[in-house]
Every structure is written in C-alpha cells, then in structure tokens.
Amino acid sequence: MALIEVRDIHKVYHMGEVEVRALQGVTLDIEGGDYVAIMGPSGSGKSTLMNLIGCLDTPTEGSYLLDGEDVSHLSPDRLAAVRNRQIGFVFQQFNLLPRASALQNVELPLVYGGAGNTREPAMRSLERVGLGDRAHHRPRELSGGEQQRVAIARALVNNPNIVLADEPTGNLDTRTGEEILVLFDELNADGITMVVVTHDARVAGGTRRIVRFVDGNIDTDQINHQGAPGGNHA
Amino acid sequence: MNLLEALRAAYASLMANKSRSLLTMLGVIIGVAAVLVVVAIGEGLKADTLDRIRSLGTNLIMVFPGAGRGFGPTTRPGRLTEEDVAALRSGARQISAIAPVVQTSVTAKYRNLTHSTQVVGTNTDWAHAMAFEIAEGRFLSDSEVRARSRVAVIGTEVMTELFYGRALLGEFIRLNGVPFEVIGILEEKGGGWGNPDNQIVIPMSTARQRLVGNANVSRIYISAASEGVVPDVIESVKQVLRRTHRVTEMTEDFRIRDQTEFLATISETTGQLTMFVGGIALVSLLVGGVGIMNIMLVSVAERTREIGIRKAVGARRRDILAQFLIESTLLSVIGGLIGIAIGFSVSRALGGTLGWQTVVPMWSVVAAFLFSGAVGVFFGWYPARTAAMLDPIECLRYE
Structure with missing residues (x-):
C-alpha cells in the first residue's frame, strides 16, 4: 500500500458561469520515502493536485487515501488535523507570520496540535535547518534563504510523513536555492516523503521521479535515474 | 492553543x-x-x-388630617385637634416627643427689612421631634407656651434676611404686625422639605391667639423612642385616633407617614x-x-x-x-x-x-x-x- 493513493480524482471549479475542470481523472501512487517532482505548465492542474494531496481541498469526484485513511470527504476541521499531523508545507512565498519570531512561527503547528511543550521541539527543528542562532529574529530580519529554512523548520516540527513544496526555490537566488535543495535531499534521506511542484529543471533533476501534467491529467511519469539518493542536488 | x-x-x-x-x-x-x-x-x-431626609430624624412619624394613600391627595376629609394630641400623649406607647403644629405664611419685619416666611406654632417637643438643635439662645419653654408669650425661634435664612446674619437675641421682629422677641436661632439644615431654614417657631397658643385664629392642628409630629419601634408606635397611634375619632380602619380620616416609607419612595x-x-x-x-x-x-x-x-x-x-x-x-x-x-x-x-x-x-x-x-x-x-x-x-x- 502506497503512502499516497490518488484514485481517479476529478476537481471542478465554478468561476461564476464558467466551469473549470482542473483535474480530470488523475490516478497516482506515491510510496513512502519517495522524492517526486510534479511539473507542467500553468493551469495544467499540478497546483490543484498539490492542494488535494496536502488536504487543503477535497476532490469533486474520486478518492484519496493518505496512509490508508480515506481523507477525500473529511470536514474542514478533520482535514486541518490531518494537515497538522502528517503534512508539512513549504511555499514559494515562505508564508511566515511577519510579526512573529522565527521560533514562534515554528511553534505554530505545535500550538494547533495541542502540544504541551512547544519551545524545545521548535528549537530543535530550527537547529536541524541550521538556524538555532536566529530563533528570535523576525522574518524581515532574515534573508530569503533563512526565511525558507524557517518555513522548512515549521514544516518539520510535527514530524510529518510528507513535505509538500510549491516552487520552494522560486523566490531565491541560485546559490541559496541549491542550499535549500541540499536540505531537501537530507530530509528525504531521513525517510521523509518529498513532493515538489516546480518549473525548474534543476529542482526536478535531483528527484527520483518526475510526473508531468498537461490539461488536468498526467502526461508522463518517469523514474529519474540521475536523481537521489545520495544528494544529487549537491 | x-x-x-x-x-x-x-x-x-x-x-x-x-x-x-x-x-x-x-x-x-x-x-x-x-x-x-x-x-x-x-x-x-x-x-x-x-x-x-435622614437629617429630619428617622424616628419621626407624621400624622395628617384626612385619609389618603401615600403622599397623594386626600380621599376623605378629616381634622386633628388638641384633644387628639392629649389622647395620644396619654394613650400611645413608646413616644419620646409629640408636637402638634399650626402653620401659616407671614411677613416678618425688622426695622425696614421684610421677609416672607412660614410661622410654625407648636410646643416644646417640636425641636426634639424634628431633630433640630438650637444654634444660639434657647428653644421655647413650657411656661411660654402656657402664657402665650410672644417669643420666636428663627431659622438661619430668616436671620440672614432680617439681621444680616447676626444672632440678635432679644431684638423684636414683627410677624404680620405683632411684635415677637427673638430668643433663639435654629441650626442650619442646608435644605430639605419646605426649606427648614426659612421658618419661625412660636408657641402654638400664641399663634392661635395672634396669627391663625382657632384653626385646626395642621399636623402632629411624633418621635418614636427609637427607630426600631416606629411600626409599633404607628399602630398604637392608629388605635388611639380611631378611638377618639370613632372610626374603623375602613373609615379612617387621618393618615400617618413615617420617614422609612418616604426614604423608600425617594x-x-x-x-x-x-x-x-x-x-x-x-x-x-x-x-x-x-x-x-x-x-x-x-x-x-x-x-x-x-x-x-x-x-x-x-x-x-x-x-x-x-x-x-x-x-x-x-x-x-x-x-x-x-x-x-x-x-x-x-x-x-x-x-x-x-x-x-x-x-x-x-x-x-x-x-x-x-x-x-x-x-x-x-x-x-x-x-x-x-x-x-x-x-x-x-x-x-x-x-
């Protein structure tokens, strides 16, 4: 049984009068510990799929089993709990709370998870991404790369099975982007399933599997023989 | 969280x-x-x-002629007399003072100054019943009440208007033309019902003879021995007055008010x-x-x-x-x-x-x-x- 089992998923949006068929019968399995890049042009449905895999949204049709549990028809609050426990998000825009310190940002998932002690796990998570000494800085006092590391620390703090990254290097310069990808390789080496949406061939090049989307469905799905393990991004 | x-x-x-x-x-x-x-x-x-209101004394009980509810209009006419006072004095229990009052408006005159005020004709118990201290001089005496003496105890406002605020004891003032010797000054109350500082207290007998004629008693002030016995005294006063007026509870022709009731209303x-x-x-x-x-x-x-x-x-x-x-x-x-x-x-x-x-x-x-x-x-x-x-x-x- 795969960690992520997506079965014949359809997603239809209604933008006023217009009906948008964002996904048209996608079926995809991702094994635990895999490292997958999802590519494709804008509007191909890759972001919609990421939202579904990330339990931010539910499909119009079809089913989604996450770690054996059908999460395709859960209530918003149940989905929130699933996201909190199982999934870490890394965004292109970093999406940190501007007024909170790095540590407070990382504590956030612990707070919503009802953890009694939030400080130490958050601190450990920051140390894991190499930012133990920046814990009390606010996002605007950090560089772009550091901000993205804080976001990764936040994604990791609840020990999720899966980290979903949406263009994680899109707002970073090449060198900083590479550093982030090295960090991703390490996480994957630690057994975390990584799913990365990207346009960037260099990002995709370091993964083990590349899934290409066109017009709301999978176009190609290839094993990337040059990819991880072993930190090919390095 | x-x-x-x-x-x-x-x-x-x-x-x-x-x-x-x-x-x-x-x-x-x-x-x-x-x-x-x-x-x-x-x-x-x-x-x-x-x-x-409390400065008037919480032990105070007031008896008015005529029946009626609360402080509202009279629903049954009636009158109070000196005989009622005598009957209450001998018949009612736990009373520390009883003062019948006749009242009228007068023009008071001293030399070329005049002042409109109220004259209260009463007896020696009045000061105690109304909780008035005497600031200067003295209050009325029993012998003056018996002798219908022309003596007056004046409020501070009257003193201000006629004497420029000086306590001119022994001076004579004229009330509707009748000369009265000022023997005392009432303490200042600083306000209250009917402006207690603007009144002149004289013996009731003198008021009857000189100013109001044979008018009835306009009210009777009774002071209960203590605040706690006020209800008992009221009951006792009712019994006495019903007997002397030959009325029942239904046909009562007087009404009794006390300060606690007044306090509650206010x-x-x-x-x-x-x-x-x-x-x-x-x-x-x-x-x-x-x-x-x-x-x-x-x-x-x-x-x-x-x-x-x-x-x-x-x-x-x-x-x-x-x-x-x-x-x-x-x-x-x-x-x-x-x-x-x-x-x-x-x-x-x-x-x-x-x-x-x-x-x-x-x-x-x-x-x-x-x-x-x-x-x-x-x-x-x-x-x-x-x-x-x-x-x-x-x-x-x-x-």
Missing part, C-alpha cells in the same frame, strides 16, 4: 496597530465612562436626598431615573460595539493570508474564531477598563469642582465591565466567524 498564549498573541496584534486600536476602543471608552458618570451622579443625588424614584439615563448612556456603548465590528472586519480582510497560513499548519475553524473573538473582546475590555478609570476621575472631578455629591457604586463598575466584555464578544462574533469560515486555498492565494 492555551488561553494565555492566545491573549498574548491578541495583545501583540492590537499593539501592532496602536492608534487604530485606540480609536476603535474610543467608542467603548466613552460609553463606559458615560454610564459610570451618569450612575455616579444619580446615586450621589439619591444619597444626598436621603441624607437630607430611593425608588431616583433609582429608576438613574437606570433610565444610564440606559441611554448604554446605547453609546452599543455604538462603540459597531465600531469594533467594523474594524475587526477590516482586520480579517487584511490578515487573510495569515489566516491561510494558520489553517495550512493545522488551525481548526474554532481556533481562528477564538483568535479573532479574543482580539475583539480584549479590545472592548481594555476600552472598558480605560472607560472605568475615566468615569471614576470625571465623577470625582464633578464632585470636587461642582460640589455635587457623586457615588460610584461597585455594581455599576462591575456591570460596565461585564457589558463591555459582552459587547466585544457580540460584535466580534460576525467578523470572527467570517474569518473562521474562509477557505485556506483562497487565503493563501490572497495578495
């Missing part, structure tokens, strides 16, 4: 927009302060009035007035609540992305609801506390500069505080719910 953490977060968020938060609070601040000041003035007025009336005006002030607090709702809606819109981030990392709807509800409530409660502080100061300042007695009762502080909290919850609910129901994907896409 624990409450302390949530409160700290809400506080930080309010402090991030200091001037906006303060302006939003202003409605609540003004509302709470207004309620507090209005209630303080009302309660002060009440305390002031009650003090004045206290109730001013209390209602305070509630009414306080209620109007409360409306401004509601307007303040609308201001909070408005600014919270703005805040939710501004922080759409933050809501999306929180939801993405696992915030449930009730977490977001609580977050915004705590913010709006904190806003209104801080406003409430500032309002209470201002209300206190203004009440005190009014007491100091205008000389009004103001009393800020604890219940009004507690009520204002709780109400401001309720305003925050009530008007914060809609914006908070709006935030809680937002779709995380939409929020994250929001620029």
Whole structure:
C-alpha cells in the first residue's frame, strides 16, 4: 500500500458561469520515502493536485487515501488535523507570520496540535535547518534563504510523513536555492516523503521521479535515474 | 492553543496597530465612562436626598388630617385637634416627643427689612421631634407656651434676611404686625422639605391667639423612642385616633407617614431615573460595539493570508474564531477598563469642582465591565466567524 493513493480524482471549479475542470481523472501512487517532482505548465492542474494531496481541498469526484485513511470527504476541521499531523508545507512565498519570531512561527503547528511543550521541539527543528542562532529574529530580519529554512523548520516540527513544496526555490537566488535543495535531499534521506511542484529543471533533476501534467491529467511519469539518493542536488 | 498564549498573541496584534486600536476602543471608552458618570451622579443625588431626609430624624412619624394613600391627595376629609394630641400623649406607647403644629405664611419685619416666611406654632417637643438643635439662645419653654408669650425661634435664612446674619437675641421682629422677641436661632439644615431654614417657631397658643385664629392642628409630629419601634408606635397611634375619632380602619380620616416609607419612595424614584439615563448612556456603548465590528472586519480582510497560513499548519475553524473573538473582546475590555478609570476621575472631578455629591457604586463598575466584555464578544462574533469560515486555498492565494 502506497503512502499516497490518488484514485481517479476529478476537481471542478465554478468561476461564476464558467466551469473549470482542473483535474480530470488523475490516478497516482506515491510510496513512502519517495522524492517526486510534479511539473507542467500553468493551469495544467499540478497546483490543484498539490492542494488535494496536502488536504487543503477535497476532490469533486474520486478518492484519496493518505496512509490508508480515506481523507477525500473529511470536514474542514478533520482535514486541518490531518494537515497538522502528517503534512508539512513549504511555499514559494515562505508564508511566515511577519510579526512573529522565527521560533514562534515554528511553534505554530505545535500550538494547533495541542502540544504541551512547544519551545524545545521548535528549537530543535530550527537547529536541524541550521538556524538555532536566529530563533528570535523576525522574518524581515532574515534573508530569503533563512526565511525558507524557517518555513522548512515549521514544516518539520510535527514530524510529518510528507513535505509538500510549491516552487520552494522560486523566490531565491541560485546559490541559496541549491542550499535549500541540499536540505531537501537530507530530509528525504531521513525517510521523509518529498513532493515538489516546480518549473525548474534543476529542482526536478535531483528527484527520483518526475510526473508531468498537461490539461488536468498526467502526461508522463518517469523514474529519474540521475536523481537521489545520495544528494544529487549537491 | 492555551488561553494565555492566545491573549498574548491578541495583545501583540492590537499593539501592532496602536492608534487604530485606540480609536476603535474610543467608542467603548466613552460609553463606559458615560454610564459610570451618569450612575455616579444619580446615586450621589439619591444619597444626598436621603441624607437630607435622614437629617429630619428617622424616628419621626407624621400624622395628617384626612385619609389618603401615600403622599397623594386626600380621599376623605378629616381634622386633628388638641384633644387628639392629649389622647395620644396619654394613650400611645413608646413616644419620646409629640408636637402638634399650626402653620401659616407671614411677613416678618425688622426695622425696614421684610421677609416672607412660614410661622410654625407648636410646643416644646417640636425641636426634639424634628431633630433640630438650637444654634444660639434657647428653644421655647413650657411656661411660654402656657402664657402665650410672644417669643420666636428663627431659622438661619430668616436671620440672614432680617439681621444680616447676626444672632440678635432679644431684638423684636414683627410677624404680620405683632411684635415677637427673638430668643433663639435654629441650626442650619442646608435644605430639605419646605426649606427648614426659612421658618419661625412660636408657641402654638400664641399663634392661635395672634396669627391663625382657632384653626385646626395642621399636623402632629411624633418621635418614636427609637427607630426600631416606629411600626409599633404607628399602630398604637392608629388605635388611639380611631378611638377618639370613632372610626374603623375602613373609615379612617387621618393618615400617618413615617420617614422609612418616604426614604423608600425617594430611593425608588431616583433609582429608576438613574437606570433610565444610564440606559441611554448604554446605547453609546452599543455604538462603540459597531465600531469594533467594523474594524475587526477590516482586520480579517487584511490578515487573510495569515489566516491561510494558520489553517495550512493545522488551525481548526474554532481556533481562528477564538483568535479573532479574543482580539475583539480584549479590545472592548481594555476600552472598558480605560472607560472605568475615566468615569471614576470625571465623577470625582464633578464632585470636587461642582460640589455635587457623586457615588460610584461597585455594581455599576462591575456591570460596565461585564457589558463591555459582552459587547466585544457580540460584535466580534460576525467578523470572527467570517474569518473562521474562509477557505485556506483562497487565503493563501490572497495578495
């Protein structure tokens, strides 16, 4: 049984009068510990799929089993709990709370998870991404790369099975982007399933599997023989 | 999320927009302060009035001719006589003073000064029954009452008008042309019913002979031996008067009032007035609540992305609801506390500069505080719910 089992998923949006068929019968399995890049042009449905895999949204049709549990028809609050426990998000825009310190940002998932002690796990998570000494800085006092590391620390703090990254290097310069990808390789080496949406061939090049989307469905799905393990991004 | 953490977060968020938060609070601040000041003035007025009534003595019982309810109009005519007084003196129990009164308006004259005032014809018990001290000289004596002496004890206002405020004992004043020797000055009461400082007390016998003719007794003041026995004395007075007037409870032709009843009436009336005006002030607090709702809606819109981030990392709807509800409530409660502080100061300042007695009762502080909290919850609910129901994907896409 795969960690992520997506079965014949359809997603239809209604933008006023217009009906948008964002996904048209996608079926995809991702094994635990895999490292997958999802590519494709804008509007191909890759972001919609990421939202579904990330339990931010539910499909119009079809089913989604996450770690054996059908999460395709859960209530918003149940989905929130699933996201909190199982999934870490890394965004292109970093999406940190501007007024909170790095540590407070990382504590956030612990707070919503009802953890009694939030400080130490958050601190450990920051140390894991190499930012133990920046814990009390606010996002605007950090560089772009550091901000993205804080976001990764936040994604990791609840020990999720899966980290979903949406263009994680899109707002970073090449060198900083590479550093982030090295960090991703390490996480994957630690057994975390990584799913990365990207346009960037260099990002995709370091993964083990590349899934290409066109017009709301999978176009190609290839094993990337040059990819991880072993930190090919390095 | 624990409450302390949530409160700290809400506080930080309010402090991030200091001037906006303060302006939003202003409605609540003004509302709470207004309620507090209005209630303080009302309660002060009440305390002031009650003090004045109490200064007449809480043991005082008044008997009026004619039946009637409360202080309302007479429903059955009747009269009181000196025989009634005599019967009460011998028949009623636990009485420490009994003073019949005849009363009329006169023009008092001293040299070329005149002053309109009330003459009270009574006996030696009057000062005790009315709880009047004598400031200068002495009160009427039994022999003067028996001898129909032309002696007068005057109030401070009369002294001011005729004697330029000097206690000219032994001087003669003319009441409707009849000369009276001033033998005493009543202490100043500073207000009360029928202006107690503007009266002249003379023996009842003299008043009958010289000023009012053979008029009936207009009222009888009785002082109970103590405040506790007032109801017993009233009952005893009723029994005696029913016997002498040959009437039953149904056909009574007199009425008896005591101060406790009067106090209750006044206290109730001013209390209602305070509630009414306080209620109007409360409306401004509601307007303040609308201001909070408005600014919270703005805040939710501004922080759409933050809501999306929180939801993405696992915030449930009730977490977001609580977050915004705590913010709006904190806003209104801080406003409430500032309002209470201002209300206190203004009440005190009014007491100091205008000389009004103001009393800020604890219940009004507690009520204002709780109400401001309720305003925050009530008007914060809609914006908070709006935030809680937002779709995380939409929020994250929001620029």
